[in-house]
Amino acid sequence: MSGRARLALVLVVVALALGPLFLTPVPPSEWAPELWGSSFGEPRGWALTLRELTPLLIGGVAVWLALRAGLFNIGAEGQMLVGACATGAVALAPAFPGQLPLAIGAGVLAGALWALPAGALRTFRGGHEVISCIMLNQLAFLLTGWLVKGPMKDPNAGGATTKMLDESLRWAPIAKFGRAELDWALPLGLALMVGLWYWRKHRVGGYELEAVGTNATAARFAGIPAEMVPFRAFAMSGGLAGLAGALLVVADQNRFYDGMTSGKGFDSLGVALLAGANPLALAPSALLFAALNAATTGMNQIGIPKGLSGLMLGGLILLFASASQRKDNAHE
Amino acid sequence: MNEFVTFFTNTLSLAVPLVLAGFGGLLSERSGVMNIALEGKLLVGACAAAVVGALTGNPYLGMVAALVASTVLSLAHAELTQRYRMDHIVAGMALNLIAIGATNYVSKLEQFSQTLSGVVRVPQVVLASIIVVLIAVVMAVILRGRGGLHLWAVGEDPVKARLVGLNPVAIRYLALLGTGLFCGLGGTWIMANASGFTDGMTAGRGFIALAALVLVGWRPLPLLAACLVFGAVQSLQLVFQGVPIMGTVWPSEVWAAMPYAVTLLALAGFAGSTKPPAGLGVQ
Numbered sequence: 017m018s019g020r021a022r023l024a025l026v027l028v029v030v031a032l033a034l035g036p037l038f039l040t041p042v043p044p045s046e047w048a049p050e051l052w053g054s055s056f057g058e059p060r061g062w063a064l065t066l067r068e069l070t071p072l073l074i075g076g077v078a079v080w081l082a083l084r085a086g087l088f089n090i091g092a093e094g095q096m097l098v099g100a101c102a103t104g105a106v107a108l109a110p111a112f113p114g115q116l117p118l119a120i121g122a123g124v125l126a127g128a129l130w131a132l133p134a135g136a137l138r139t140f141r142g143g144h145e146v147i148s149c150i151m152l153n154q155l156a157f158l159l160t161g162w163l164v165k166g167p168m169k170d171p172n173a174g175g176a177t178t179k180m181l182d183e184s185l186r187w188a189p190i191a192k193f194g195r196a197e198l199d200w201a202l203p204l205g206l207a208l209m210v211g212l213w214y215w216r217k218h219r220v221g222g223y224e225l226e227a228v229g230t231n232a233t234a235a236r237f238a239g240i241p242a243e244m245v246p247f248r249a250f251a252m253s254g255g256l257a258g259l260a261g262a263l264l265v266v267a268d269q270n271r272f273y274d275g276m277t278s279g280k281g282f283d284s285l286g287v288a289l290l291a292g293a294n295p296l297a298l299a300p301s302a303l304l305f306a307a308l309n310a311a312t313t314g315m316n317q318i319g320i321p322k323g324l325s326g327l328m329l330g331g332l333i334l335l336f337a338s339a340s341q342r343k344d345n346a347h348e
Numbered sequence: 349m350n351e352f353v354t355f356f357t358n359t360l361s362l363a364v365p366l367v368l369a370g371f372g373g374l375l376s377e378r379s380g381v382m383n384i385a386l387e388g389k390l391l392v393g394a395c396a397a398a399v400v401g402a403l404t405g406n407p408y409l410g411m412v413a414a415l416v417a418s419t420v421l422s423l424a425h426a427e428l429t430q431r432y433r434m435d436h437i438v439a440g441m442a443l444n445l446i447a448i449g450a451t452n453y454v455s456k457l458e459q460f461s462q463t464l465s466g467v468v469r470v471p472q473v474v475l476a477s478i479i480v481v482l483i484a485v486v487m488a489v490i491l492r493g494r495g496g497l498h499l500w501a502v503g504e505d506p507v508k509a510r511l512v513g514l515n516p517v518a519i520r521y522l523a524l525l526g527t528g529l530f531c532g533l534g535g536t537w538i539m540a541n542a543s544g545f546t547d548g549m550t551a552g553r554g555f556i557a558l559a560a561l562v563l564v565g566w567r568p569l570p571l572l573a574a575c576l577v578f579g580a581v582q583s584l585q586l587v588f589q590g591v592p593i594m595g596t597v598w599p600s601e602v603w604a605a606m607p608y609a610v611t612l613l614a615l616a617g618f619a620g621s622t623k624p625p626a627g628l629g630v631q
Contacts, residue, residue: 090441330445
């Protein structure tokens with residue numbers, strides 16, 4: 017691709033992300049400080065950014081893992097949602113010992129199970145995982161929506177939401193900086209990211225994943241079970257996405273409500289794409305997406321519609337995707 | 349008797365956007381461009397029809413705006429996948445995000461949100477005639493014309509198609525132009541049956557159309573049938589609202605889930621072959 021074409025894309029994306037700001041009656045002297053203040057500039061901004069960061073980081077880890085095996089886990093949104101729903105269901109059951117770990121385990125399991133059909137169809141039937149993931153996402157929206165409007169609904173609440181979790185089932189923050197709260201979910205996400213890095217570099221499974229993702233035929237001739245690797249990768253990816261949903265319930269919202277993942281699974285694909293080949297880049301990548309989400313949430317309060325985040329994140333994804341473009345096809 | 353008439357008109361009305369998005373998807377995917385952005389294209393079409401229709405008070409200008417908006421998004425899809433050689437799925441996903449964001453932004457802007465209550469609609473008779481003619485023409489071209497042959501060739505094997513003198517990139521641009529027009533019409537139809545624009549008002553129709561496309565193995569006549577069946581399912585949902593079947597009232601979600609569940613089963617091989625065009629997603 018020529019430099020001019022790349023420049024054109026950059027200009028279009030900048031225009032898409034910033035142009036709409038000038039359509040509002042809100043002057044730049046108001047939205048510019050808000051853009052910075054509600055992401056990094058002020059303590060309340062850090063609070064918002066930190067809240068957004070953890071699910072995007074763990075979701076990014078999930079999608080990245082599948083991406084290395086050459087699979088697009090566009091179903092992370094649905095897996096997160098069923099994970100959160102399952103965690104909520106177990107955590108809201110009558111109290112029993114070991115409820116919290118079991119609730120989180122249920123979330124992981126639900127996420128993995130929700131990814132399984134896509135992995136199985138890809139492995140055993142050759143069906144494209146993106147198509148099955150889209151179907152599974154839609155089914156996840158409908159299923160969790162029905163559950164939280166029906167059997168799981170808090171009878172005293174107006175909207176589609178469950179009751180709040182019992183105090184003992186919530187993850188208390190480990191530190192507070194003013195209004196910013198740090199809970200255990202973020203260190204866990206960072207640990208998962210480093211673990212993924214180690215696994216890929218130093219474990220057989222990680223090597224096989226990389227080999228199959230790079231060249232499945234060569235991997236098969238090297239004796240790697242090339243059929244099973246994508247299947248396993250998809251199950252792991254789904255489990256991690258389920259975990260992101262589970263932590264959203266126990267560490268952040270302390271309840272489940274309709275559509276609570278609000279596109280975080282889709283944003284995770286952007287996080288994973290931006291990180292490129294290095295899993296340790298997932299943290300700064302997730303931070304960027306989290307900050308943009310926080311900034312647009314803050315700007316929504318002064319009258320700038322929230323849709324700006326879709327324009328900004330979608331534009332960013334296009335920029336990374338064009339920069340890290342696949343090498344020119346030999347046929348061209 | 350009356351119920352049957354209502355059921356059939358409902359079915360047709362609900363199937364129209366599915367058919368339009370489905371044929372848009374057919375053009376795109378048969379040319380080799382994987383299209384998961386049908387939903388976004390319908391959405392911008394509906395939003396443009398609502399905003400421009402309300403601002404000018406002229407529903408036909410709204411329809412033109414819808415066609416332009418969807419086509420711009422669709423040609424952006426062509427540009428990104430063909431010139432920038434971007435992965436088709438990434439490009440489609442990003443375009444969906446942009447479509448959701450842009451339509452939310454525009455419809456929530458203060459200067460528009462006031463006027464948006466004054467929705468004007470294109471008469472359904474006019475829209476329906478345009479749609480019937482268009483579908484018939486495209487169907488004839490695809491099934492009988494040389495254009496259809498070229499489209500198929502480019503989608504199955506772009507390299508060999510180039511060797512026999514076709515220009516795959518140009519054909520894909522044309523195909524995506526068609527996708528944009530179809531989705532713009534689909535958006536106009538959705539607005540013509542609504543009381544105003546709301547976020548995500550396409551409600552997964554683009555994905556249902558994609559499901560139909562996969563279900564029938566990317567073939568035009570069965571696609572038409574599948575979209576009608578999915579429309580009938582949505583229409584049945586209205587009939588059986590609150591009416592018990594086998595002793596229980598089925599929640600509306602069960603009806604809404606049917607197209608997706610059936611497509612998953614089809615992918616698993618329970619409904620014959622669902623073989624995609626060989627060159628789908630290939631640069």
